[in-house]
Amino acid sequence: MAGSILGEIFKISTWGESHGAGLGVVVDGCPAGISLDEADIQVFLDKRKPGETKYSTPRKEEDKVTILSGVFEGKTTGTPISMLVENTSQKSKDYSEIAKVYRPGHADYTFDAKYGFRDYRGGGRSSGRETIGRVAAGAVAMKILEQLGIHITAYTKQIGPFVCRKEMMKPENIEKSPLRMPDLDRSEEAEGYLTDKMNEHDSVGGIVECVISGMPAGVGEPVFGKLDALLAGNVFSIGAVKGVEIGAGFGVAEKSGSENNDEFYMDAFGNIRKATNFAGGILGGISDGDDIVLRAAFKPTPSIFRSQKTVNTQGEEIEVRIKGRHDPVIMPRAVVVVEAMAALTVVDRLFVGMSSRMDKIKEFYMD
Amino acid sequence: MAGSILGEIFKISTWGESHGAGLGVVVDGCPAGISLDEADIQVFLDKRKPGETKYSTPRKEEDKVTILSGVFEGKTTGTPISMLVENTSQKSKDYSEIAKVYRPGHADYTFDAKYGFRDYRGGGRSSGRETIGRVAAGAVAMKILEQLGIHITAYTKQIGPFVCRKEMMKPENIEKSPLRMPDLDRSEEAEGYLTDKMNEHDSVGGIVECVISGMPAGVGEPVFGKLDALLAGNVFSIGAVKGVEIGAGFGVAEKSGSENNDEFYMDAFGNIRKATNFAGGILGGISDGDDIVLRAAFKPTPSIFRSQKTVNTQGEEIEVRIKGRHDPVIMPRAVVVVEAMAALTVVDRLFVGMSSRMDKIKEFYMD
Amino acid sequence: MAGSILGEIFKISTWGESHGAGLGVVVDGCPAGISLDEADIQVFLDKRKPGETKYSTPRKEEDKVTILSGVFEGKTTGTPISMLVENTSQKSKDYSEIAKVYRPGHADYTFDAKYGFRDYRGGGRSSGRETIGRVAAGAVAMKILEQLGIHITAYTKQIGPFVCRKEMMKPENIEKSPLRMPDLDRSEEAEGYLTDKMNEHDSVGGIVECVISGMPAGVGEPVFGKLDALLAGNVFSIGAVKGVEIGAGFGVAEKSGSENNDEFYMDAFGNIRKATNFAGGILGGISDGDDIVLRAAFKPTPSIFRSQKTVNTQGEEIEVRIKGRHDPVIMPRAVVVVEAMAALTVVDRLFVGMSSRMDKIKEFYMD
Amino acid sequence: MAGSILGEIFKISTWGESHGAGLGVVVDGCPAGISLDEADIQVFLDKRKPGETKYSTPRKEEDKVTILSGVFEGKTTGTPISMLVENTSQKSKDYSEIAKVYRPGHADYTFDAKYGFRDYRGGGRSSGRETIGRVAAGAVAMKILEQLGIHITAYTKQIGPFVCRKEMMKPENIEKSPLRMPDLDRSEEAEGYLTDKMNEHDSVGGIVECVISGMPAGVGEPVFGKLDALLAGNVFSIGAVKGVEIGAGFGVAEKSGSENNDEFYMDAFGNIRKATNFAGGILGGISDGDDIVLRAAFKPTPSIFRSQKTVNTQGEEIEVRIKGRHDPVIMPRAVVVVEAMAALTVVDRLFVGMSSRMDKIKEFYMD
Secondary structure, three states: OEOOEEOOOOEEEEEEOOOOOEEEEEEEOOOEOOEOOHHHHHHHHHHHOOOOOOOOOOOOOOOOEEEOOOEEOOEEOOOOEEEEEEOOOOOHHHHHHHOOEOOOOOOHHHHHHHHOOOOOHHHHHHOHHHHHHHHHHHHHHHHHHHHOOOEEEEEEEEEOOEEOOHHHOOHHHHHHOOOOOOOHHHHHHHHHHHHHHHHOOOOEOEEEEEEEEOOOOOOOOOOOOOHHHHHHHHHHOOOOEEEEEEOOHHHHHHOEHHHHOOOEEEOOOOOEEEOOOOOOOEEOOEEOOOOEEEEEEEOOOOOOOOEEEEEEOOOOEEEEEOOOOOOOEOHHHHHHHHHHHHHHHHHHHHHHHHHOEHHHHHHHHHO | OEOOEEOOOOEEEEEEOOOOOEEEEEEEOOOEOOEOOHHHHHHHHHHHOOOOOOOOOOOOOOOOEEEOOOEEOOEEOOOOEEEEEEOOOOOHHHHHHHOOEOOOOOOHHHHHHHHOOOOOHHHHHHOHHHHHHHHHHHHHHHHHHHHOOOEEEEEEEEEOOEEOOHHHOOHHHHHHOOOOOOOHHHHHHHHHHHHHHHHOOOOEOEEEEEEEEOOOOOOOOOOOOOHHHHHHHHHHOOOOEEEEEEOOHHHHHHOEHHHHOOOEEEOOOOOEEEOOOOOOOEEOOEEOOOOEEEEEEEOOOOOOOOEEEEEEOOOOEEEEEOOOOOOOEOHHHHHHHHHHHHHHHHHHHHHHHHHOEHHHHHHHHHO | OEOOEEOOOOEEEEEEOOOOOEEEEEEEOOOEEEEOOHHHHHHHHHHHOOOOOOOOOOOOOOOOEEEOOOEEOOEEEOOOEEEEEEOOOOOHHHHHHHOOEOOOOOOHHHHHHHHOOOOOHHHHHHOHHHHHHHHHHHHHHHHHHHHOOOEEEEEEEEEOOEEOOHHHOOHHHHHHOOOOOOOHHHHHHHHHHHHHHHHOOOOEOEEEEEEEEOOOOOOOOOOOOOHHHHHHHHHHOOOOEEEEEEOOHHHHHHOEHHHHOOOEEEOOOOOEEEOOOOOOOEEOOEEOOOOEEEEEEEOOOOOOOOEEEEEEOOOOEEEEEOOOOOOOEOHHHHHHHHHHHHHHHHHHHHHHHHHOEHHHHHHHHHO | OEOOEEOOOOEEEEEEOOOOOEEEEEEEOOOEOOEOOHHHHHHHHHHHOOOOOOOOOOOOOOOOEEEOOOEEOOEEOOOOEEEEEEOOOOOHHHHHHHOOEOOOOOOHHHHHHHHOOOOOHHHHHHOHHHHHHHHHHHHHHHHHHHHOOOEEEEEEEEEOOEEOOHHHOOHHHHHHOOOOOOOHHHHHHHHHHHHHHHHOOOOEOEEEEEEEEOOOOOOOOOOOOOHHHHHHHHHHOOOOEEEEEEOOHHHHHHOEHHHHOOOEEEOOOOOEEEOOOOOOOEEOOEEOOOOEEEEEEEOOOOOOOOEEEEEEOOOOEEEEEOOOOOOOEOHHHHHHHHHHHHHHHHHHHHHHHHHOEHHHHHHHHHO
């Protein structure tokens, strides 16, 4: 796992900069025989597209995807699926004045430290637009999971101090909230909080929660191939993420073993179930058949329209006031990126897991 | 990254079960010319060895390491380093009665779901003894980092409600505390809390913090090879970890951009520095030259000596009371495992990063 | 190494079918700071372009490359380089009649056996057009090698019984021969042979030789990362290759040790050299500083315009007479593909090899 | 694929030097539920053990294998299988005088060029003893193939000018011939030839052929994951191999398409078959269900007991006369190594191939 390629069997290779010709992804290792067209991908890309509410950048980005390979007569062929989103609305002049400035909270300085120079236009490869490739590939993964009865849903769990209440969260509320917060009261309060911060030319942080349901038990590998470790690492690779937890998460620090252990019982259908789910659906790195519940903390957008102290590429201390068009909050558009990373991780583990047992391999090849 | 092999250039392959013949690791991709002997490894293994305080299992495990290959005349040769720790003190009879029981909070059920059966002796591959391979390999990585002026230190930050205070934490205190808590007052309070829980046949959770200092700026790759993402994923692969955060971590949810951005300034030596370190030493997935600060939440030991409801392999609901010898707290012995995972991750990224720039490659090969 | 992704540090991900929207490649792990534009790539693509002589298919394929990412202000940025060649001249109707036929010597049957169906248009992913991605990525690798003083040249060594004579091969002859045979007498004889076979509606096989000069000693890793093993495997992945040999190759079977060992001596500049080069520039999988010499056997084009017995997808025995536009000889256009695979392999090993020695790593990071 | 780790799903990590404590391998990704004990491994190791005939080194090496992990109650558990062979008979003093000499045809010089120094005892990691790890892992792969009805057999096809005749080769002859040549007349002639060379203190080269039968059609991936490319590359990684070919191999150079294409027909059971097998069982990189036939050329043992010119580590030109105990011919003991590399490659591709089709994945997870 390095650079811009991810996965062991279901591999993706993403590319593109904010202000280059376009962005895209190649999916290598997608099985043959899945119905797939551009609309399947577009529905996910539209969820991350900006400009839909007053809480996202007013930039107009069409983000229309084209499938260039790997699909024939409406079905995947098993060969690489190349997907392209052309950049159409980028205004490079907006960024010219920051070419020589290291913006606080951004990767300008670290890119220069690593590569000696950088594509400064819109953040180049470190822009949030980089996630287009992830979401497009994630949409393909979602098509696979759908056929296996596995569903992934993410939403904004918290913005500033406003946390959705478990009993008030309804899936159908997600798209009703401009912040994708499924507790509509909290969503409204968070909107007020966000508006205040916007008026102060500031931005806000929060938490995205993601639930994977319908997972079979037995997915994930000890020791480094643990499903939770890979989910955590992959979600952590999304820009602005500063923490990931699963199940009881950081709450385990103040719990005792007797409080945190999930007791097993037999359900009415003779299946082994857990009475609680502090484990978050994973034990020993392997799915236990329960919902997988994951949370990721997103930092507030570093692009704020206030004056900030910093240095420039000549090593002079200066003040910078960022212009351009930026989201004051990341989570509502990041929700679909978290879903994508979860889907990519789960599909890859499902495929790796097919060779775990000799009896099943024999059945597969000898039937 | 899958199963028991980790890394891209500096690769490790761990193996072994709690009650098998032994445990070990093969390190592939270690540079030639590093002074290395068994004492270099043993010092780290001794930190995870049980039986040193009343808060760890009284099992006697010598855990003596033998280097079987890759070292000649006291120096690494560049070829694979195989290290072996023989199991000497395992009492398999202790575990015979849990062979058919799914212990709450353990991987018994998920291993059976995945593989069809399991080595139930002491948890087999899902035992904490699995970390011996990680620690031995981590010790080799530490030798490399040492030569580059990079230091890694982890300690118990929190046990139950007792959190070390930043101003009271001193590195020299770590080994003075039986819990490896560098705030000795909090350590004492935590000891009381832990003793109470032990008397109740229960266990406690907590948080380990890890600081990587001396990092050069420019290490880590966009997009999936981000240094924070890989650190998080790799630390998350340690058994019992339920959350990982870096820098301000989950605290970012309630912060605004103006609070969370770290302003840059020039220090007296003409170096670019950050006034604060909410980023935790990583921006855009690439090290910024500041300390990298990471925290991992560990769940309370699932092996508790109380009666618990569960099911057995025949699908019958039963009560289980775990016997044997188990730590009531994981963190003090896990500290060195977190250090190992951090060291392995950083070394691998340092090596991958050597080919980031053509000017440096040219200098390397054409000088 | 699987599917359409190759490499460990310098990774490429190719995609595209003969008659889809286009073909391309993403190069991940290319260092920053290399001058690169589309003309650098086009010169290599033009070498594999058809339609230039009477011995290649008269199909008109422009094969114009566009760089979509990873280059800014004329230099590589260190982020993925995505390159696209649009398909413009494909005539799908030519192939409609073979949709249900398993052509002898082609992958039609095996693709169906593997995937359940196939993109039959022009061979889909198994078409020779697949090599466009390899050549485009290889051109980037060539730019890197050029800066390190490493040169790669391939040419047609043999067609049918006509073998270039060592003393008559001149590099400047390669492009003078329509068959890219640097012994112009043999080239002329081979043209006669080929013309005869074309008149018989048949095709011919042959051998491509590739020389890598300017290699530093010390590149390649024992045991599975041997430079010769990776060169051989990667060149073998080119369609139609049925054998690869290095140095004395299959000739070693009839040699004795005293004949085949290359004696070392000191040259006038105090360098260690070999008196002969039966090893082909590689000892123990590691470059010895001498020219690396590799040969690949290409089978005759399977598409011949004669009637052949075969079966169809319904399992009926039939006769097929292939139409369309096909090369009667593969080598002249494959020469640049062999160069590309060699370049990709060498660059990847050069990068992996940068972390072989602690003294050099220390110098790299601590200077 | 780098250094000493091989494979994508069925991964092996080999280690050890000729004169270190021992040699071994860790197999990661072996399915659970396979009957396995040390005798299963030993039978293959015994085939490569020296000292059994007058044509192999008279060194006594017991090469007894111990399984250290991954097997419980006689069956694999799905976790890493660590195997160890201790070095018992190594006489380091034999090699002391070559510590400062670069032996012709050996990797002494290239190891020094790469690593700055080397473990010179018996060739260290570049010794033929390195193959112990390959053979032990290959034995595990063989157990898997056996259950799938796939058989792999290799033998010496040629020594010097003596080539086994197709019609005279019988499988049962392999072990009757001290050279593992299944044409016993040719074997006898080759013995004479070899004896002559031994009397001249020289060594001989030859060719090993390997047949994989019982393969299902559809195994292998386009483009870089082709079964023939991976077989070729992996067999090429065996020390002393200078060429690999499949099916008609280098013979294709002088064939026409009409001669080389294998026509398809329907057999009596309604299966698609090929009338000939010039393809060697692989079309487009994917198995076609026919026997896979591969040949590897082995150079003559470079250790010959004649005086040879060379240089030493001080850069002085000297004469060297190798002492010690060395095989005058490599093939008879390499046969099992070729089988091992073939088995490892095929198993890995079988596992990777399980996720090629959505219908089969669905059946696997939803039944």
